[in-house]
Amino acid sequence: MPETFWTVRWPDGTSEQLYSPSSVVGELFEPGRAYPLPEFLFRARIAMERASDRVRRVHGHPCRLALGQLAAIEAAAARFAEREDAEVACLDISR
Structure with missing residues (x-):
């Protein structure tokens, strides 16, 4: 199970590196796409x-x-729950 780090950009423009003990995030997120x-x-x-x-x-x-x-x-997402247009972008996924 390769550890995976992925970077997201929150609706306020801040970026954060997230962790997964598995590469499964690559099955559910696409770098460069906002959700x-x-x-x-x-x-x-x-x-x-x-x-x-x-x-x-x-x-x-x-x-x-x-x-x-x-x-x-x-x-972190709870900070933006009231914003109907809130999107989170997946910037990068690295193993």
Whole structure:
């Protein structure tokens, strides 16, 4: 399971590097594409849950780093929940 780092740009223009213990984010996000906030959150939840499940299959326990990253993503996204036009751009995915 290759660790993967991905960079997003939040609706306020700030960029943040995110972590996944698995390359699954590459299956759900495309660099250079922006996603409406609800879709971004939906995809992020799927990605982090799949990543955690992959760790569970190999190591016998869920990945707390993936679940922690999901919690951080949800907290960051909550700042923009009132903005109907909020989009999050995937800038880069690296392994």
